[in-house]
Amino acid sequence: MSSAREVKSLLPGTNCRKCGTTCMGFAVRLLSGKAALEECPELEKAEYVAKRLKLRQILAERLAQTPTNFVIHEERCTGCGNCVDACPANVAMSVEVSGGKGGESKELVLKVEDGVVKVLNVKACRRFEEDSSEGRACNVCVESCPYRAIEFV
Ligand code: SF4
Numbered sequence: 001m002s003s004a005r006e007v008k009s010l011l012p013g014t015n016c017r018k019c020g021t022t023c024m025g026f027a028v029r030l031l032s033g034k035a036a037l038e039e040c041p042e043l044e045k046a047e048y049v050a051k052r053l054k055l056r057q058i059l060a061e062r063l064a065q066t067p068t069n070f071v072i073h074e075e076r077c078t079g080c081g082n083c084v085d086a087c088p089a090n091v092a093m094s095v096e097v098s099g100g101k102g103g104e105s106k107e108l109v110l111k112v113e114d115g116v117v118k119v120l121n122v123k124a125c126r127r128f129e130e131d132s133s134e135g136r137a138c139n140v141c142v143e144s145c146p147y148r149a150i151e152f153v
């Protein structure tokens, strides 16, 4: 799964600000769905054809992600359930989350299924529709994972 740094490495890197921000700022906006590739006129140049195609591929993959930009690196997740137990939104909804399986409630945010953590109810996540730039965003699941399998991009 792609990080803002990887996306930025595929951008022209001139920081010309024709898109209204820097290349890194544009990379973050692309990944959060707040900008489109067409807003970078530099990318239209022939020398960037290959990079533009790669960027399109990366952004298409992003469509499968949650509105909170929660990314699970499945190859690192062991299904241990630490994040399921620790998620404050989960805990507020179910006392059965201990054990890491997430109880039976369909309202839970995180649950281990088939040995990998899944996002079930993204709307209950404390990051949903929250402006993380104000520093209020929850980061408990990221911090509780010993394998660095969760990332918010
Ligand atoms: S318009 Fe393109 S090259 Fe210029 S700052 Fe934005 S992303 Fe970078």
Ligand code: SF4
Pocket: 086, 087, 088, 089, 090, 109, 110, 124, 125, 126, 127, 138, 139, 140, 141, 142
């Ligand atoms: S960000 Fe917080 S509320 Fe959202 S899934 Fe992670 S621990 Fe739960």
Ligand code: SF4
Pocket: 076, 077, 078, 079, 080, 081, 082, 083, 084, 112, 116, 117, 144, 145, 146, 147, 148, 149, 150
């Ligand atoms: S994301 Fe991390 S803490 Fe959560 S189940 Fe997977 S390995 Fe465990």
